[in-house]
Amino acid sequence: MKLWIEILLRSLALFVLVFVMVRIMGKKQITKGTPFHFTSYSIIAIISALISVNVVTNIYIGFIALGVWFLFSLLLEYLSLKSKMFHDLIYGKETILIKQGKVMEENLKDVRFTGEDLLRELRSKNAFNVSDVEFAVLESTGEMNVLLKPDKKPVTPHDLGEKVAPQSESQTVILDGNIMDKSLTNVGLNRNWLITQLNGMGVSLDNVFIGQVDSSGDLYIDLFDDSIQLPQAKLKEQVYANLEKCQADLVTYALETKNDKAKDMYERDADKLQRLMNKLKPYLLK
Incomplete structure (x- = not known):
């Protein structure tokens, strides 16, 4: 068998195999996973690439290595679900960086955070003043969560004693000039209603890029021609x-x-x- 055919067949087989393995390993995003998750995915990808391009000449050895990383990752994931102690051992624990408005310098050193790192992470959470922060914790994924002081939190309708209507998912009823009949059915509407709304706005269907209907029946549309200004329906x-x-x-x-x-x-x-x-x-x- 020619080398390029062998590499092609290996690549196709490994693509399907790695796709199945990643699906089995879960839906965690790499950016929100722990360092262990990142390492596991990376090594599985590297081993697969080496097998694919025939760097690993003994395909059986390559699949053994791939299987070890895959199975051990699943095993550790299972054990971490059963034991909090094991979970903390494998994935690490969260670290408190600010407590009762005071920066925990020793904890910053433990996670190798400088003052600039702390301020940057706080700004990413819309906390531009350290004095506004009551509590900040660095999760095992490397993401920081921030709790503002009570007098610095944004005012919500609950704080004002106001009731607000429950919100449900908006349905996309037009996409690239095409009507999405299933989405219309989900909100109890039909094509006749949609065409009537478009005619009332003086808009042709083929000029609509996106059209969405919220749970209250309001129709929002975005046109391909951005020079046209349309009043959006406010039912x-x-x-x-x-x-x-x-x-x-x-x-x-x-x-x-x-x-x-x-x-x-x-x-x-x-x-x-x-x-x-x-x-x-x-x-x-x-």
Whole structure:
């Protein structure tokens, strides 16, 4: 057999084999894995490449080495799931770098972090002042997680006592000018609705790069022609604005009528509508 044919066959076989091995080993990203994960993946890749290009002439020896790294990686992963002590031994433990607002210099030395390294990692977490940080920990993956001091945290609707509507995944209904029927079905819509929305915006389907519908039925589109400015549909805001108008009209009718019975009816209806608006506000206004 010619050498190039042998290398081609080896490469194809190893490609499939390594693909299966990586899938079995899990979905962890290299950038978020531990040094052990990085080392295992790298050595498996190197051994596979050496076998593929015939550097390892004895293919059986090569597959034995490949199998050892693969099986031992799975074994260590399994043992780490069963034992916290074993997990810490193999993958390492997290290290506290800032505690109660104070930098732990000794821990910085243990992980070989300089002051510049610490400040850079803090900036990557949007913490530009050390004085704003209550707690910072370096995970075994090398990623830093930061907890800001209570008075430095961004204000959330929960802090203000406001209710917000639950959010679900937006569905991409148009991609590269093509309608995604399955996505439309997922949000209970159809092509007729989509075409009507596009016609209302004065947009042709073939000019739409991406179209998405959120859980509230708002359609967002991005065009191939970026020079065209389009007002995006705001269905929820329009509904709330209509409710506000109706409530304001009821109040006006109550003030203008001379009939006491009609006045009471308008006032009751306006009050009911106001209570309904208060309940719907978190869902209709972002």
